[in-house]
Amino acid sequence: MAESLKFHFDVDGDNFTSAGAASVEVKRKLRQLGFPAEVIRRVSIAMYEGEINMVVHARGGVADVYVEPNCITIVLADQGPGIPDIDLAMQEGYSTAPDNIRALGFGAGMGLPNMKRYTDEMKIDTVLKKGTTVTMKVYI
Amino acid sequence: MTVSELGEQLSLTAYALPDGARKVTGGYTGDLLSWVMGRAQEGDAWITIMSNSNIVAVATLADVSCILLAEGAAPDKGVAELAAEKGVNLLGASEPAFSLGARLNKLL
Numbered sequence: 001m002a003e004s005l006k007f008h009f010d011v012d013g014d015n016f017t018s019a020g021a022a023s024v025e026v027k028r029k030l031r032q033l034g035f036p037a038e039v040i041r042r043v044s045i046a047m048y049e050g051e052i053n054m055v056v057h058a059r060g061g062v063a064d065v066y067v068e069p070n071c072i073t074i075v076l077a078d079q080g081p082g083i084p085d086i087d088l089a090m091q092e093g094y095s096t097a098p099d100n101i102r103a104l105g106f107g108a109g110m111g112l113p114n115m116k117r118y119t120d121e122m123k124i125d126t127v128l129k130k131g132t133t134v135t136m137k138v139y140i
Numbered sequence: 141m142t143v144s145e146l147g148e149q150l151s152l153t154a155y156a157l158p159d160g161a162r163k164v165t166g167g168y169t170g171d172l173l174s175w176v177m178g179r180a181q182e183g184d185a186w187i188t189i190m191s192n193s194n195i196v197a198v199a200t201l202a203d204v205s206c207i208l209l210a211e212g213a214a215p216d217k218g219v220a221e222l223a224a225e226k227g228v229n230l231l232g233a234s235e236p237a238f239s240l241g242a243r244l245n246k247l248l
C-alpha cells in the first residue's frame with residue numbers, strides 16, 4: 001500500500017435510522033485490509049460518533065477516510081450551525097441534542113469526548129452558521 | 141459459551157441469530173449508545189432496552205457478541221431483519237436488565 005486509499009461517503013441528514021452506514025462500511029474495509037482489531041474499533045467508533053453528530057446537529061455532511069499504512073485519517077465536514085463553545089462541547093455529559101434524539105439513546109454528551117478518546121489527534125474547525133470540520137487521526 | 145448456548149440456557153427469544161457460534165466473553169448493560177461504545181468490550185453480551193435500528197450499528201462497531209433486549213422490549217419494525225443482514229445476534233427476554241445480567245453473570 002504505497003499510496004493512501006481514500007473512501008468518500010455522503011452522510012444523509014434526513015435518515016437517522018441509516019446513520020452509521022459509513023462507519024460500518026469503513027469497519028468492513030479496514031478488516032479486509034487487515035488492520036488490527038483495536039485500530040478498527042477505535043476508527044469506526046470515532047467515525048460513528050461524528051456521523052451521528054452531523055445527522056443530529058447539521059443535517060448531514062460528508063465523510064472522507066484516508067488510509068495509509070501507518071495512519072488513518074477521518075475528515076467529517078458539515079455545513080451546520082457550528083459549535084459556539086468547543087470547550088463546553090468537549091465536556092462529558094454536555095449535550096444540546098433534542099429530546100427525540102435522546103429517546104433513541106443518543107445525546108449523552110459523550111460524542112466528542114469519545115471521538116477524542118479513541119483517536120490520537122483530533123482537530124475541530126468550526127465557524128458559526130457556516131459549518132464544522134472535524135479531522136481525526138489514528139496511528140497504527 | 142456460544143450465543144446459541146446462551147440463548148438456550150437463559151430461555152431467550154431469538155429475533156436474529158446469524159452468528160450463533162460466536163463466543164460470549166463478557167457482559168455489559170446500558171442504554172446510552174455512546175456510553176456502550178465507549179465501555180463495552182469486544183465479545184460482550186450487551187443488555188439494553190433500546191430497540192431501534194441504531195443498536196445494530198452500535199453492536200457492529202463495538203463488536204459485541206450479541207444484543208439482549210431486556211424487559212420484554214421487542215425490536216422495532218425491521219430491526220430483526222437488519223440485524224440478520226448485518227450478522228448481529230439479537231435476542232430478548234421479558235425480565236428486567238438486572239436479573240438478566242445476574243443470570244448471565246452466573247454462566248460466564
